[in-house]
Amino acid sequence: MSLSLALVGCGGMGLRHAYGYGELKKRFSGVRLEAVCDLHASSAGHVASEVELLTGERPRVYTSFDEMLAEEPGLDALDIATDPRTHHTLAVSAMEAGLHVLVEKPMAVTVKACRLMAEASRKHRRVLSVAENYRRDPMNRLAKALLESGVIGTPHFMLKIGVGGGSSLACSVGWHTRKEYGGGVLVEQGAHEADLVLYFMGEVRSVSAEAALFTPDRTFVASKERLSQYSEYRVESVSSNSPTFTLGQEDTAFALLRFQSGAIGQYTLTNASHGFGISLETVHGSLGTLMLPASRTGKGPEVRLEAGGRRYEGATLLDLVPEWELDDVTAGIWDGQRRMSSYDLSFEEADRKLIAVELQEFIYAIENGTKPEIDEVVGAMVVALAYAPLESNCAGRPVQMSEVISGAESGYQRSIDEGLGL
Ligand SMILES: NC(=O)c1ccc[n+]([C@@H]2O[C@H](COP(=O)([O-])OP(=O)(O)OC[C@H]3O[C@@H](n4cnc5c(N)ncnc54)[C@H](O)[C@@H]3O)[C@@H](O)[C@H]2O)c1
Structure with a gap:
């Protein structure tokens, strides 16, 4: 099987994902980065050029995510490396369009936004994997x-x-x-x-x-x-x-x-x-x-x-x-x-290998119908734990993780959710 991938978000982490993709392509030909998208044409163009240098294949460049979805009907999967505020909207649209999703950490900007992504993943039976490199x-x-x-x-x-x-x-x-x-x-x-x-x-x-x-x-x-x-x-x-x-x-x-x-x-x-x-x-x-x-x-x-x-x-x-x-995946990349x-590698070398591992594990999950290591449940739990100290401080009392995960305790996140209309 050959998997067609697109990348949205061509800032610092998007570029690092491009290097991770280049690392993966050295060993694994079953994936092709067809398109890259960023609000800024210069950023998307830069990442496309780096991919071309690494792999000899230049992805098509878009500045509108919706346009990319419409123009690229052959895509199987989306890699999201935008700022967290946008993760849930892009991921849900992609899954509704039938794409599997790999998303940079944090899975979403709030626990509530994570829930929307988890629901879309289950409803559309799409793989949702969080790219946590550490x-x-x-x-x-x-x-x-x-x-x-x-x-x-x-x-x-x-x-x-x-x-x-x-x-x-x-x-x-x-x-x-x-x-x-x-x-x-x-x-x-x-x-x-x-x-x-x-x-x-x-x-x-x-x-x-x-x-x-x-x-x-x-x-x-x-x-x-x-x-x-x-x-x-x-x-x-x-x-x-x-x-x-x-x-x-x-x-x-x-x-x-x-x-x-x-x-x-x-x-x-x-x-x-x-x-x-x-x-x-x-x-x-x-x-x-x-x-x-x-x-x-x-x-x-x-x-x-x-x-x-x-x-x-x-x-x-x-x-x-x-x-x-x-x-097997990590050993292959290493x-x-x-x-x-x-191991004796520069930061850059280690970084691109870890992103290659994330990509390969994601592709493996799609091809084999398995759960990725950081799926929608683990990804949401991580976001809840990152917020839990701030929720406890906001509530002025200890909080149970079950309350933060369910959204019953979300006073700190409320202004973000309200700003996004969630
Ligand atoms: N795993 C790590 O080690 C690590 C390190 C840094 C950042 N990150 C994560 O990576 C993500 C991106 O961070 P970054 O530092 O690259 O940010 P960044 O601001 O450099 O890049 C984000 C890019 O997304 C683009 N963008 C935003 N909304 C868009 C949309 N709707 N359509 C198309 N493009 C859009 C922006 O124009 C920008 O170029 C964040 O989730 C961040 O937490 C992870």
């Missing part, structure tokens, strides 16, 4: 295997702490600063963090949090070079050219999570720390501690056991999980390697 990193796969092997015993608590920022905001994309586009800075990054929390620790039962906006007046600074390189050509349509801006939503959340397993999580995310930053991601069990790896660095996890003060890192980790192997405790 958990697909082979080092996170290894960390998960270590947890499941029981090497650190029963997980008791997790620390997930991201402290950074200050009076600037490292960002090359204006909509990140606006709640109505993607939930705000804590949700934009929090969607990745929430996905990893669920991946490693399982479902969350309740969340109790305090949140605040401490530093509203900010200066834009370019993202780290590794990210800003993808955004140089994109057209900024949300923020003015001013180097300063006022953040309109919370920049700090401290949350306590209670997992269904009984374990506890400390989840802290702030970009309002002046002068000091730290990133700490650990799982503490009855026998030892797992230090989680930083995604896309190629550095592996680490295990420290209480007994004998033993420390496992590098290749010795593999002795702890003798049966562990990467899945040049056939099935077991590894680190």
Whole structure:
């Protein structure tokens, strides 16, 4: 079977998806990127040219999504890499037109918008897969295997702490600063963090949090070079050219999570720390501690056991999980390697491989009628968890995850939903 794909959204992440597609095409000829679409012709044209350079085939260029759907009746699937505010509208239209959908994280801008996508996926029997790259990193796969092997015993608590920022905001994309586009800075990054929390620790039962906006007046600074390189050509349509801006939503959340397993999580995310930053991601069990790896660095996890003060890192980790192997899709993209405790790739190389894995898993699900790993249920749960600290703060009480998932607790998201007429 050969699958015809279109990409909508040719900003920073759309370009990265194009590179992921190029990576996939090196190994797998059963997919063709027929068309790309962006509101800005220059952005769509740039991505089309990059695809042509990589594959020798130039996708057709559109500036209207509806026009692309009408003009491309042979499409099987759509890859969405627009800002989150648009995900549900594009996804639902695509599924109504019979297309399967791969959508960038977060699945949608709010939990309610996720629900619309889930309903369309079920009604039209279309695959809906969320392109979350972090958990697909082979080092996170290894960390998960270590947890499941029981090497650190029963997980008791997790620390997930991201402290950074200050009076600037490292960002090359204006909509990140606006709640109505993607939930705000804590949700934009929090969607990745929430996905990893669920991946490693399982479902969350309740969340109790305090949140605040401490530093509203900010200066834009370019993202780290590794990210800003993808955004140089994109057209900024949300923020003015001013180097300063006022953040309109919370920049700090401290949350306590209670997992269904009984374990506890400390989840802290702030970009309002002046002068000091730290990133700490650990799982503490009855026998030892797992230090989680930083995604896309190629550095592996680490295990420290209480007994004998033993420390496992590098290749010795593999002795702890003798049966562990990467899945076929990931191993294929990683040049056939099935077991590894680190990898030596640049950020760019790792990034495009992870996106190739997302694409190939999506295609596999379409061809075989299987569920993708991050389907409409997991994707919505991730969005709910990213919002849960803000919902708890907004409600002034601990919230049950069931309330956030059902929409019974949605005070923080209400203004976004109302603005979209949901
Ligand atoms: N997985 C990751 O590591 C990662 C990193 C960055 C961004 N993202 C996600 O990727 C998505 C896009 O983020 P980005 O940084 O590329 O944003 P961006 O603003 O650079 O790109 C979005 C593009 O979508 C286009 N667009 C918006 N609405 C459209 C429509 N109706 N039709 C056609 N084009 C439309 C815009 O013109 C813009 O060029 C977001 O969901 C974001 O959260 C994921």
